[in-house]
Amino acid sequence: DTEVTQTPKHLVMGMTNKKSLKCEQHMGHRAMYWYKQKAKKPPELMFVYSYEKLSINESVPSRFSPECPNSSLLNLHLHALQPEDSALYLCASSQDYYSYEQYFGPGTRLTVT
Amino acid sequence: DAKTTQPPSMDCAEGRAANLPCNHSTISGNEYVYWYRQIHSQGPQYIIHGLKNNETNEMASLIITEDRKSSTLILPHATLRDTAVYYCIVPRIVQGAQKLVFGQGTRLTINP
Numbered sequence: 001d002t003e004v005t006q007t008p009k010h011l012v013m014g015m016t017n018k019k020s021l022k023c024e025q026h027m028g029h030r031a032m033y034w035y036k037q038k039a040k041k042p043p044e045l046m047f048v049y050s051y052e053k054l055s056i057n058e059s060v061p062s063r064f065s066p067e068c069p070n071s072s073l074l075n076l077h078l079h080a081l082q083p084e085d086s087a088l089y090l091c092a093s094s095q096d097y098y099s100y101e102q103y104f105g106p107g108t109r110l111t112v113t
Numbered sequence: 114d115a116k117t118t119q120p121p122s123m124d125c126a127e128g129r130a131a132n133l134p135c136n137h138s139t140i141s142g143n144e145y146v147y148w149y150r151q152i153h154s155q156g157p158q159y160i161i162h163g164l165k166n167n168e169t170n171e172m173a174s175l176i177i178t179e180d181r182k183s184s185t186l187i188l189p190h191a192t193l194r195d196t197a198v199y200y201c202i203v204p205r206i207v208q209g210a211q212k213l214v215f216g217q218g219t220r221l222t223i224n225p
Contacts, residue, residue, distance in 0.1 A: 004156070042200065042215035043157060056208060090156050100147055100204060100211055104156030 004105035006091050012111045015081060021108045023074040023091030031055075031097050032074040034066060035090040037107070043090055049074060050097040081112045117201045122220045131188040133219050135201030138182040146177060147204060147213070148186050150197040157200065157215075160186065191223045 004025045013019045023032065031050045035043040048056035049068040063085075065077040074091055088109050092102040118136040125131040137146060148160040161168055161175045163184070168175045174187040188195055200218040204211040 042198075042217060043151075044215070045212060048212075056212070092156070094211075098211060100145060100162055101159045102157075102213060104158065106154075106156050 004091055004093055004103050006089075006105035006108050008108060009106070010109050010111075012113060013078065013081065014113055015083070017081075018077070018079045020078065021076040021089055021091075021110075023076075023105055024072055025093040025103070026072055027093065027103065028071075029093035029095055029103070030071060031094045031099065032068060033092040033094075033102065034074070034076055035092065035104075037088040037090060039087075047076075048097075055097065078110075081110075083112050086110055086112045117203055117216050119199075119201050119216065119219045121217060122222070124222050124224055125188075125191050127193060127223050127225050128190055131191040131195065131221060131223070133186040133188075133199050133201075133221060134183065135186070136183045137201070137203050140181055140203055142181075144203050146175070146184050147202045148173070148175065149200045149202065149213075149215075150195075151200070151218075152194075152197040160199075191221075193223050193225065195221065196223045197221060 007022045033048050034046040036046050037043040045058050046060045047066045052068045063080050067075040088107040090107045091105045094102045145162050145164050147162040149157045151157045161170055161173050163175045163177050177184045198218040198220050200215050202213050
């Protein structure tokens, strides 16, 4: 199984809502990542988790809160988002912190109204 | 940190070889070159990587110049499904982790 799954596929939320994005992999990977991709732009790294601990936070606003409950699961909690946060949110995993090959999920397309 | 430069777009006829160039003139001796692609509405997909020798796998070949300042990704028999944005990346080491920094990439269109 070389698949990274993400739910939901699409999400529409208001600026006062709280929602969560979910990412799951069963490849035994110990590093997991969140990326943000705006339309017609390349993906940008947000967070890196290694062995369930946050290793990198790319100065992401606190309205985005990542969580890694176990080695297979990665969540992104959203609260008080702005319309400019509308984007495709991609999750990825790799064997470990030093692996070059990352496996990406299909993404969650988020619209903030 | 090595930065990459790619043409914004390229076209290729179906069945022909697609050759995608990438310049990385500031690459250092121990930095790898990675290629990913992103098909429309999908997440990026790893293709291949290399250090100094040419590499080949089931998806593509990677040719790296002897001075390592540039490389070419070759899709030997392009199909319509190869239409995608192709990213050439030199990963950065940040806090011990390999960080992928995606540039603008090359939008490759395979024409029937």
